[in-house]
Amino acid sequence: MKLTAPKGTRDILPSEIGKWHFVEKQFMEVCSLFGYDEIRIPTFESTEVFSRGVGDDTDVVQKEMYTFDDKGGRSISLRPEGTAGIARSFIENGMGSMPFPIKLCYNITAFRYENVQKGRYREFHQLGAEAFGSAGPRVDAELISMISLFFRRLGIYDSMLRINSIGCPECRKKYNDSLKGFLLERYEGLCKVCRDRYEANPLRVLDCKDERCKTVTAEAPLLSDSLCNDCADHFVGLQEALSDLDIDYEIDKRIVRGLDYYTRTVFEFISENVGTQGTICGGGRYDGLIDQFGGGCVPGIGFALGVERLLMEMDSRGLVPGENEKVSLYIASIGDETVALAHRLCFDLRKNGIAAETDLTGRSFRAALKYAGKAGFTHLMIIGKDETDSGVVKLKSLKDASEKDYDLTDLVERLKEEFYG
Ligand code: HAM
Numbered sequence: 001m002k003l004t005a006p007k008g009t010r011d012i013l014p015s016e017i018g019k020w021h022f023v024e025k026q027f028m029e030v031c032s033l034f035g036y037d038e039i040r041i042p043t044f045e046s047t048e049v050f051s052r053g054v055g056d057d058t059d060v061v062q063k064e065m066y067t068f069d070d071k072g073g074r075s076i077s078l079r080p081e082g083t084a085g086i087a088r089s090f091i092e093n094g095m096g097s098m099p100f101p102i103k104l105c106y107n108i109t110a111f112r113y114e115n116v117q118k119g120r121y122r123e124f125h126q127l128g129a130e131a132f133g134s135a136g137p138r139v140d141a142e143l144i145s146m147i148s149l150f151f152r153r154l155g156i157y158d159s160m161l162r163i164n165s166i167g168c169p170e171c172r173k174k175y176n177d178s179l180k181g182f183l184l185e186r187y188e189g190l191c192k193v194c195r196d197r198y199e200a201n202p203l204r205v206l207d208c209k210d211e212r213c214k215t216v217t218a219e220a221p222l223l224s225d226s227l228c229n230d231c232a233d234h235f236v237g238l239q240e241a242l243s244d245l246d247i248d249y250e251i252d253k254r255i256v257r258g259l260d261y262y263t264r265t266v267f268e269f270i271s272e273n274v275g276t277q278g279t280i281c282g283g284g285r286y287d288g289l290i291d292q293f294g295g296g297c298v299p300g301i302g303f304a305l306g307v308e309r310l311l312m313e314m315d316s317r318g319l320v321p322g323e324n325e326k327v328s329l330y331i332a333s334i335g336d337e338t339v340a341l342a343h344r345l346c347f348d349l350r351k352n353g354i355a356a357e358t359d360l361t362g363r364s365f366r367a368a369l370k371y372a373g374k375a376g377f378t379h380l381m382i383i384g385k386d387e388t389d390s391g392v393v394k395l396k397s398l399k400d401a402s403e404k405d406y407d408l409t410d411l412v413e414r415l416k417e418e419f420y421g
Contacts, residue, residue, distance in 0.1 A: 008122025022321035053084030055260025091295035100133025119275025128304030141241030281305035334384030
C-alpha cells in the first residue's frame with residue numbers, strides 16, 4: 001500500500017521553503033524591533049493546560065484536540081495553539097517577578113482535528129506573540145501595529161483589521177443571561193453540541209462552525225452592546241491609540257473568538273483569499289488567564305497568525321518573497337587527480353559562507369557538467385591538470401555564461417569579497 005502523509009498535514013518541500021524562511025525571518029526581525037524575545041515551548045502539554053486555559057466548552061478542546069494517555073497514564077494533548085502553554089511557562093519560570101511588560105514571540109506548529117478544507121489543516125504553523133503585565137489599550141495598539149508592520153514588510157499595505165471588545169466577566173454575566181434567553185427560544189435549531197453547552201457557555205454557540213447555529217445566531221444580541229463603563233472606555237482607548245498610529249480598522253461587533261480566555265479587546269485580520277473562515281491572524285486580551293492558572297493577576301494580550309493562510313494570501317496577491325539569490329558553486333573535476341582538490345576547495349568555500357558542491361556519486365566529467373546546469377547552481381568551476389599547472393581557474397556564471405579567471409591562491413578571499421562585499 002502506498003504511504004501518504006496523514007490527512008490535513010503536508011510536506012513543505014525544498015522548492016517552497018524559501019518563502020517560509022523569508023516570512024519567518026521578517027516576523028522575527030519585526031518582533032525584535034518591538035522588544036519581543038523568542039520563546040520555544042513543548043509540542044505537547046498536560047491536557048489540563050488546554051482544558052483550563054482554552055476552555056472545556058470550546059470547539060478546540062471538545063472536538064479538535066489530539067489527546068492521548070502516555071505510557072505513564074498521564075493525559076497529554078498536542079498543542080492546538082500557543083497561548084495556554086506560554087501562560088503555563090510564564091508561571092513555571094517565575095516571569096511574574098521580572099520587570100513588566102514581558103514580551104514573547106514564537107514560531108510553532110499546532111494541531112487541531114478539524115474538517116480539512118482550503119486553509120484549514122490538522123497540522124499548521126503559527127507565528128505569534130504575547131505581552132504580559134500591561135492592561136492599558138496602548139499595548140493592544142502596539143501589538144496590532146507590530147502585525148501591521150510585518151504585513152507591510154511582506155508587501156501587504158491595505159488593512160484587513162477588524163476589532164471588537166467582548167468585555168470582562170462582569171459585562172459577560174449580564175450578557176450571558178440575555179443570550180441564553182435568545183438561544184432557548186431557538187433551541188431546536190441548534191446543533192447537538194451547542195444544545196449541550198449553551199447553558200454553561202452560551203458565547204461558544206456564537207462561534208460554532210455548524211451552519212444551523214450560524215443561521216440561528218445571525219440575529220443574536222451583541223456582547224459589545226452590554227459593556228460596563230470601564231470596558232467601554234478601554235475600547236475607546238484602543239481606537240484612539242490605533243488612530244494615533246495611523247492604523248486603519250473596522251469595528252466588527254460579531255467577533256467573539258473561539259477560545260474561552262479572551263476579555264475586552266479581540267481582533268482579526270480577514271481576507272477572502274484564505275478559505276471559508278478568512279482569518280489570517282487572530283488575537284486578543286486575556287486578563288484572567290494567568291490568575292486562572294494560579295499565577296496572580298497579570299493581564300495579557302497576544303495574537304497568532306496562520307503561516308499557511310498568510311502564504312496563500314501572498315500567493316493570491318502575486319507577492320513573491322524577494323530573497324536575494326544565494327550564490328552556489330559547482331566544482332567539476334577533470335580526472336581523478338583533482339578530486340581531492342575539489343573537495344578541499346568546497347570545504348574552504350563553505351567555511352567562508354559560500355555554498356559549494358562537487359560530485360559525490362562517481363559521475364563522469366560530462367555528466368557532472370550536465371548535472372550542474374540542471375541542478376540550479378549559479379556558478380560552475382572546472383578543475384583539471386591545466387588549472388593546477390597554471391594556478392588559474394575559470395568561473396562561469398550559469399545565468400549569463402560570462403566567465404572570469406581567478407588565481408587559486410586567493411580564490412576564496414576574492415569570491416567572498418565579490419559575492420558578499
Ligand atoms: P486562533 O484564531 O485559534 O487563535 O488561531 C490563530 C490563527 O491560526 C488563525 O487566524 C489561522 O490563521 C490559524 N489557524 C487556526 N486554525 C487553523 C487550521 N486548522 N489550519 C490552518 N490555520 C489555522 C489562537 O490560536 C490564539 N492562540 C491566538 C492568540 C494568541 N490569542 C492571544 N494570543
